[in-house]
Amino acid sequence: MTDQPSRADFPFFHDFRVRYNETDQQGVVFFGNFAIYYDTSLSEFLRWVGHDYKNQMRDTGTDFHIVRSTIDYIAPLRYDDEIEVGVRIARLGTASLTWAGAIFVKGNDAPVSTAEIVWVNADQSNGTSAPVPEKLRGLIEAKLAAMAD
Amino acid sequence: MTDQPSRADFPFFHDFRVRYNETDQQGVVFFGNFAIYYDTSLSEFLRWVGHDYKNQMRDTGTDFHIVRSTIDYIAPLRYDDEIEVGVRIARLGTASLTWAGAIFVKGNDAPVSTAEIVWVNADQSNGTSAPVPEKLRGLIEAKLAAMAD
Amino acid sequence: MTDQPSRADFPFFHDFRVRYNETDQQGVVFFGNFAIYYDTSLSEFLRWVGHDYKNQMRDTGTDFHIVRSTIDYIAPLRYDDEIEVGVRIARLGTASLTWAGAIFVKGNDAPVSTAEIVWVNADQSNGTSAPVPEKLRGLIEAKLAAMAD
Amino acid sequence: MTDQPSRADFPFFHDFRVRYNETDQQGVVFFGNFAIYYDTSLSEFLRWVGHDYKNQMRDTGTDFHIVRSTIDYIAPLRYDDEIEVGVRIARLGTASLTWAGAIFVKGNDAPVSTAEIVWVNADQSNGTSAPVPEKLRGLIEAKLAAMAD
Numbered sequence: 001m002t003d004q005p006s007r008a009d010f011p012f013f014h015d016f017r018v019r020y021n022e023t024d025q026q027g028v029v030f031f032g033n034f035a036i037y038y039d040t041s042l043s044e045f046l047r048w049v050g051h052d053y054k055n056q057m058r059d060t061g062t063d064f065h066i067v068r069s070t071i072d073y074i075a076p077l078r079y080d081d082e083i084e085v086g087v088r089i090a091r092l093g094t095a096s097l098t099w100a101g102a103i104f105v106k107g108n109d110a111p112v113s114t115a116e117i118v119w120v121n122a123d124q125s126n127g128t129s130a131p132v133p134e135k136l137r138g139l140i141e142a143k144l145a146a147m148a149d
Numbered sequence: 150m151t152d153q154p155s156r157a158d159f160p161f162f163h164d165f166r167v168r169y170n171e172t173d174q175q176g177v178v179f180f181g182n183f184a185i186y187y188d189t190s191l192s193e194f195l196r197w198v199g200h201d202y203k204n205q206m207r208d209t210g211t212d213f214h215i216v217r218s219t220i221d222y223i224a225p226l227r228y229d230d231e232i233e234v235g236v237r238i239a240r241l242g243t244a245s246l247t248w249a250g251a252i253f254v255k256g257n258d259a260p261v262s263t264a265e266i267v268w269v270n271a272d273q274s275n276g277t278s279a280p281v282p283e284k285l286r287g288l289i290e291a292k293l294a295a296m297a298d
Numbered sequence: 299m300t301d302q303p304s305r306a307d308f309p310f311f312h313d314f315r316v317r318y319n320e321t322d323q324q325g326v327v328f329f330g331n332f333a334i335y336y337d338t339s340l341s342e343f344l345r346w347v348g349h350d351y352k353n354q355m356r357d358t359g360t361d362f363h364i365v366r367s368t369i370d371y372i373a374p375l376r377y378d379d380e381i382e383v384g385v386r387i388a389r390l391g392t393a394s395l396t397w398a399g400a401i402f403v404k405g406n407d408a409p410v411s412t413a414e415i416v417w418v419n420a421d422q423s424n425g426t427s428a429p430v431p432e433k434l435r436g437l438i439e440a441k442l443a444a445m446a447d
Numbered sequence: 448m449t450d451q452p453s454r455a456d457f458p459f460f461h462d463f464r465v466r467y468n469e470t471d472q473q474g475v476v477f478f479g480n481f482a483i484y485y486d487t488s489l490s491e492f493l494r495w496v497g498h499d500y501k502n503q504m505r506d507t508g509t510d511f512h513i514v515r516s517t518i519d520y521i522a523p524l525r526y527d528d529e530i531e532v533g534v535r536i537a538r539l540g541t542a543s544l545t546w547a548g549a550i551f552v553k554g555n556d557a558p559v560s561t562a563e564i565v566w567v568n569a570d571q572s573n574g575t576s577a578p579v580p581e582k583l584r585g586l587i588e589a590k591l592a593a594m595a596d
Contacts, residue, residue, distance in 0.1 A: 010527055019179055019337075019338045020174070020179070020333060020337060020338065020341060021173055021182075021333075021334050021337060023174040024169060024170055024172050024173065024174070025169070025172040025173070025175075025176045025177075025180045025227075025228055025232075026173065026510065027174045030170045031486070031513045032170055032479050032480070032483055032486065033479070034483030035319075035478060035479030035482060036319050038481055039317075039319060039478070039479065040317050040318065042321075043318060043378075051180050054377065054378050055547070061394060063473065064522075065520070066478045066520050067517050067519065067520055067521075068517070068519050068520065069478065069517070069520075070515070070516070070518075071516050072514065073285055073512070073513050073515065073516075074514075074531050076175075076512075080341075080352050083402065084527075090538065094358075100552060107160060110251070113516070129458070131173075134335060139567045150484075166481060167491060168486075168487050169487065170426030170482075170483050170486060170487075172480060175361065180364045180367065181334050181337065182329050183329070183330070184329060184330030184333060184468075185330050185466060185468050188329070188330065188466075188468060189466050189467065192467060192527075200343065203526065203527050212324065214374075215329045215371050216370065216371055216372075217368070217369070217370050217371065218329065218367070218368070218369050218371075219366070219367070219368045219369075220366070220367050220368075221365065221366050222363070222364050222365055222367075229490075229501050230503065240302075260373070264329060278361070279519060288436075318472070318477070319471055319477045319479055321471050321472040322467060322468055322471065322472070323467070323470040323471070323473075323474045323475075323525075323526055324468050324472075325472045326472075328467070328468045330468055331468075378470075389461065393529055426465060
């Protein structure tokens with residue numbers, strides 16, 4: 001367990017409370033719904049750095065596609081649990097963004113889940129990969145620099 | 150219970166098997182997921198009469214919007230249940246389609262759910278209501294006539 | 299439209315931001331997901347009056363089942379919309395709770411959706427209807443009385 | 448692409464047609480919903496070998512928990528696509544099952560997605576890992592032996 005991330009590894013968190021419909025008959029959150037927590041938190045990270053994701057397609061003709069998700073399910077989540085999803089950028093490539101994430105139950109330091117999610121930016125006119133928008137790259141670098149100060 | 154529909158009230162059925170993720174921690178299908186069974190079955194009804202719904206938007210510039218759903222939940226559905234969703238058109242208006250539906254568990258005659266769902270066709274360029282596509286109207290009437298024979 | 303509710307009709311609101319996965323290919327929230335907004339808001343209403351819903355089953359042996367939902371879809375919701383779901387108790391019966399709800403987009407006074415949802419309390423040992431827990435009834439009445447002052 | 452699986456790598460397939468609600472505003476299936484296709488197909492694989500998964504908990508006091516999912520998203524899925532999900536057991540451990548899966552669009556030989564999903568069996572009374580039920584192990588081995596003939 002020594003390689004599991006802690007809260008200190010993440011510059012940004014987005015909070016959720018588990019909804020009733022997200023559970024299944026095992027009494028825990030269905031594993032496919034962890035994807036929703038992570039995906040929503042990535043969007044919120046982009047909002048946090050100042051990126052206008054909602055209009056990226058209109059502004060640049062490009063949009064991100066997910067190409068890989070790896071999710072570890074360490075402990076169950078239950079109805080009404082309050083969770084904090086930590087997000088950081090593990091790698092900022094030319095056309096790709098690799099995210100690292102982890103889910104913590106409020107008040108607990110050990111993550112109940114960790115994830116690596118890879119996005120590739122794509123030109124929506126022909127589907128080929130496209131550079132991460134320059135403006136977004138600048139916003140990410142500025143935010144990381146500000147945090148390092 | 151005398152006014153509950155029976156299988157004989159429906160000309161068309163679409164079958165499902167309840168998926169694990171559709172249950173919630175009560176051990177039954179979350180009520181919001183009944184909407185998925187009904188919605189998918191309406192699409193299959195349109196396929197059955199011969200309508201190319203997937204290309205309706207491209208072919209006519211119009212698409213259906215739901216304006217009202219009324220769903221009764223009479224008995225629970227459980228994981229792995231095999232269900233049959235009956236669908237009929239309760240009213241074919243100028244710009245609207247009113248559907249009646251019911252869900253039966255295989256081998257049982259009493260419905261576990263009934264529904265009324267109202268669609269309005271809309272011009273996608275300006276959002277105003279638009280006539281139900283003539284071709285679809287013809288297909289529905291032809292199918293109903295063929296069944297009456 | 300004169301009979302549509304306004305914010306003033308509701309004592310309680312729960313806020314959401316539309317998640318990406320809640321949209322469908324029409325570019326708007328899939329109608330079945332409105333059920334999630336309403337359901338989660340009813341739970342939050344119960345928390346607001348002081349009811350320990352999570353432990354109702356353990357404490358009383360009873361749980362609420364939905365028996366009917368009627369939802370009107372007046373205008374579409376889109377990704378990232380900030381919404382406020384108003385909830386009130388329309389009728390508190392012996393064994394049933396009838397909820398009225400409406401969804402407002404932040405900054406707009408006209409609802410984009412209204413709903414009536416009926417719950418019946420049921421004894422989980424045999425499925426028969428059971429009185430609404432006395433303690434919950436008291437909490438609701440106390441909250442309504444406090445608001446009327 | 449040389450290491451991507453083909454249909455010949457899988458002894459079992461389960462078919463789906465993409466539902467409208469499974470798409471998102473990009474016009475393609477939301478990535479979190481791929482988990483549903485895989486999960487449902489694993490259950491169907493267990494049915495195919497003759498395992499009574501629905502009653503495993505009652506019969507053995509154990510149930511499977513997912514501990515890791517790795518999913519590659521190679522090409523998008525769209526509304527109404529007919530898909531075939533191939534499943535095989537990549538490794539049958541003492542207490543764990545490692546699944547390999549791939550999704551093919553009908554008529555296409557290249558997978559649109561591949562997955563590896565790891566389950567661990569757990570004693571539901573205390574949450575500790577438990578051997579894969581003997582009977583299930585026998586059913587899997589018998590099926591694989593029969594296919595090798």
